[in-house]
Amino acid sequence: MNTSVSPSFGQSVWLVTERELGSKLRSKSFIISTAVMFLIVLAGVLWAGFSAQSDDRTPIAVTSETASAITDPKSFDVRDAASAEEARDLVRDGTVDAAVIPGGDEPLGYTVVFDESVSNTLLQQLSIAPKVEILEPASTDGFLRYIIAIAFGGVFFAAALTFGTTIATSVVEEKQTRVVELLISAIPTRALLAGKVLGNTILAMGQIVGIAAVAIIGLTVTGQDFLIAGLGGPIAWFAVFFLFGFVLLAALFAAAGALVSRQEDIGPTITPLTYIVMAPYFLVIFFNDNPVVLTIMSYVPFSAPVGMPVRIFVGEAQWWEPLLALAVMLAACVGAILVGAKIYENSLLRMGARVKLREALSR
Numbered sequence: 001m002n003t004s005v006s007p008s009f010g011q012s013v014w015l016v017t018e019r020e021l022g023s024k025l026r027s028k029s030f031i032i033s034t035a036v037m038f039l040i041v042l043a044g045v046l047w048a049g050f051s052a053q054s055d056d057r058t059p060i061a062v063t064s065e066t067a068s069a070i071t072d073p074k075s076f077d078v079r080d081a082a083s084a085e086e087a088r089d090l091v092r093d094g095t096v097d098a099a100v101i102p103g104g105d106e107p108l109g110y111t112v113v114f115d116e117s118v119s120n121t122l123l124q125q126l127s128i129a130p131k132v133e134i135l136e137p138a139s140t141d142g143f144l145r146y147i148i149a150i151a152f153g154g155v156f157f158a159a160a161l162t163f164g165t166t167i168a169t170s171v172v173e174e175k176q177t178r179v180v181e182l183l184i185s186a187i188p189t190r191a192l193l194a195g196k197v198l199g200n201t202i203l204a205m206g207q208i209v210g211i212a213a214v215a216i217i218g219l220t221v222t223g224q225d226f227l228i229a230g231l232g233g234p235i236a237w238f239a240v241f242f243l244f245g246f247v248l249l250a251a252l253f254a255a256a257g258a259l260v261s262r263q264e265d266i267g268p269t270i271t272p273l274t275y276i277v278m279a280p281y282f283l284v285i286f287f288n289d290n291p292v293v294l295t296i297m298s299y300v301p302f303s304a305p306v307g308m309p310v311r312i313f314v315g316e317a318q319w320w321e322p323l324l325a326l327a328v329m330l331a332a333c334v335g336a337i338l339v340g341a342k343i344y345e346n347s348l349l350r351m352g353a354r355v356k357l358r359e360a361l362s363r
Contacts, residue, residue, distance in 0.1 A: 060100065064080075237322055247337070251339075294316065
């Protein structure tokens with residue numbers, strides 16, 4: 001007589017995980033969307049790198065008598081002319097935008113020659129400016145800070161929303177087709193939830209690692225190796241915070257999906273979670289230079305994966321702060337898993353009308 005042995009809880013979780021991984025990796029839309037995302041990231045890094053390397057200095061001609069007039073050589077592509085007339089010729093044929101030749105009223109003692117019209121911007125660049133002293137220099141360039149904030153916020157927003165919505169949709173689909181009844185007859189309900197969360201977490205982390213690899217390749221190709229060292233720590237912390245933050249969100253998305261039985265009803269249930277995922281993205285864009293807002297974001301579980309890495313990159317976080325924020329994240333993660341599992345377990349087999357949240361939590 002044949003006897004069947006039920007799989008253990010761990011085996012059940014892994015069976016569901018394999019199912020989730022297999023369904024995604026066999027999906028052409030998932031493969032194509034992932035490849036497109038990697039290409040967009042690579043194109044963005046390459047564009048930023050090559051733009052930074054492009055020579056946007058103003059070409060200007062000088063003679064030996066007026067070379068000292070160029071006080072900011074980083075702003076100009078200086079061409080030496082043997083005489084004032086040669087400098088004028090360079091302006092006439094379009095080789096340079098302007099020429100600085102001897103002559104003119106004191107105290108400057110030189111004349112700026114243009115071809116057809118005066119460039120006030122260039123004259124401002126040539127004007128004498130006082131020496132500047134900054135008492136508290138910024139640790140990072142403002143534009144670079146902005147770009148890094150968008151990068152961390154965008155990656156978290158895209159990955160969390162994409163896979164979170166996928167989990168919720170998958171749960172509803174299984175309820176609508178009654179497949180879930182067959183699944184939980186063979187494995188525990190919590191094993192089904194854990195497998196879904198684990199499978200999508202692996203896929204999401206795989207994309208994060210892929211994006212990091214593509215970014216490193218792009219930075220290397222464009223000669224921005226110096227950024228790799230500065231980004232190593234923030235990227236590592238982002239991966240850690242994203243891991244637990246995604247598990248937290250995935251459990252809640254699965255619970256939200258279990259509350260309804262039809263795909264057309266899923267929108268209202270996941271809308272609050274969508275706002276939670278969107279909020280860190282917009283906050284870090286508008287307040288990337290606000291230390292108070294970033295500090296608060298660093299300790300809020302839903303925004304810590306974005307806020308803390310940005311603070312680490314700009315040097316505003318003390319060494320102990322990521323550890324404290326991670327402890328808060330772990331506590332919130334455990335709480336979300338327990339709440340999500342209860343909602344999921346109490347709502348999964350209830351068909352028809354949307355299950356009220358109070359009912360799902362009270363059973």
